[in-house]
Amino acid sequence: MATTIANTAQTERHIVRYYVWELPVRLVHWIIFLTITVLSVTGYYIHNPYLIAHGSGAYVMGTMRAIHLSAGFIFLAALLLRLYWFFAGNQFARWRAFLPLTRTQRKNLKETIRYYALLRYSPPLTIGHNMLAAPVYALIYILCAVEGVTGLVMYNAQLKAPFLNTIVGWIPEVVNIQTLRSIHFFLMFAFWAFLVHHLYSAVLTAMHERDGLMDSIFTGNKSVSSHLLEETSLDLLEQEKKVDASDR
Numbered sequence: 351m352a353t354t355i356a357n358t359a360q361t362e363r364h365i366v367r368y369y370v371w372e373l374p375v376r377l378v379h380w381i382i383f384l385t386i387t388v389l390s391v392t393g394y395y396i397h398n399p400y401l402i403a404h405g406s407g408a409y410v411m412g413t414m415r416a417i418h419l420s421a422g423f424i425f426l427a428a429l430l431l432r433l434y435w436f437f438a439g440n441q442f443a444r445w446r447a448f449l450p451l452t453r454t455q456r457k458n459l460k461e462t463i464r465y466y467a468l469l470r471y472s473p474p475l476t477i478g479h480n481m482l483a484a485p486v487y488a489l490i491y492i493l494c495a496v497e498g499v500t501g502l503v504m505y506n507a508q509l510k511a512p513f514l515n516t517i518v519g520w521i522p523e524v525v526n527i528q529t530l531r532s533i534h535f536f537l538m539f540a541f542w543a544f545l546v547h548h549l550y551s552a553v554l555t556a557m558h559e560r561d562g563l564m565d566s567i568f569t570g571n572k573s574v575s576s577h578l579l580e581e582t583s584l585d586l587l588e589q590e591k592k593v594d595a596s597d598r
Contacts, residue, residue: 364576370477371570375443378432379567382494383545385425390538392418397535419505426498432491441582442478448488454581455481472558477574477582483551490544493537500534503527 371379392414395401403410436445450456459481461474466482473480479487503521506514522530556563566572 365573366576366579367571368477368574368579369570370440370442370572371566372435372439372443373570374431374435375439376567376570378428378435381424381428385421385428386538386541388421389418389425390542392421393535393538422498422501422505425494426502429491429494429498445488447478448484450481450485473555475559475561475575475578477572477578480555490541493540497534497537497541500530500537503530504534 395414396411396418399411401410435443441447450459458474458476461470462480462482464470465473478484499518499521502514502518504527506518507522507527552563561573562569562571
């Protein structure tokens with residue numbers, strides 16, 4: 351018992367606060383959440399008006415469409431910023447952090463699967479995203495892009511702006527616009543289903559790891575052991591060596 355306490359105390363002395371989530375990553379996270387909330391409320395109203403307006407000055411549908419359109423462009427701007435940060439961000443934000451490319455990442459993926467399969471008590475320690483969550487987040491970003499593109503297609507069907515028509519005007523010729531409308535609508539429910547799972551997983555992992563995970567999306571900082579930090583640095587070095595080798 352004394353040995354366990356001593357080891358725990360020794361480990362705690364080597365816990366450091368480490369800046370993981372940069373400001374653009376946190377901004378994109380909250381902008382996407384807020385805009386999806388606004389887009390869901392206004393989008394569902396456009397699909398099925400649930401407010402009855404009276405009076406000659408009532409213009410609820412027009413107001414909802416204007417809010418939906420504004421939120422949609424903010425949503426797209428956030429996606430473009432995140433796309434840029436896949437290449438400009440730190441090691442936890444770059445695209446390589448979302449794919450199991452290294453030995454350490456593949457081991458993390460295996461152990462995380464074992465954790466969710468109830469084959470181990472606690473999740474494997476990681477500084478950034480674990481390698482089961484990371485590909486899911488990458489998929490969510492792709493679905494967000496699909497949501498944005500289908501929205502632009504429907505907007506362009508009415509606007510017919512030359513620039514926008516050049517970018518997305520060809521899509522309805524390949525996929526029926528009603529199919530695109532259905533994809534746009536049902537993705538909303540997929541995002542909210544993901545949100546429920548995302549909150550559950552984040553709280554569960556935070557309770558087990560006790561590394562400030564929930565706070566980190568506000569501050570960017572997590573509490574990590576110096577040993578884990580050293581392992582992560584070595585893993586980054588391995589990734590850089592592979593990139594250098596492929597460039598030669």
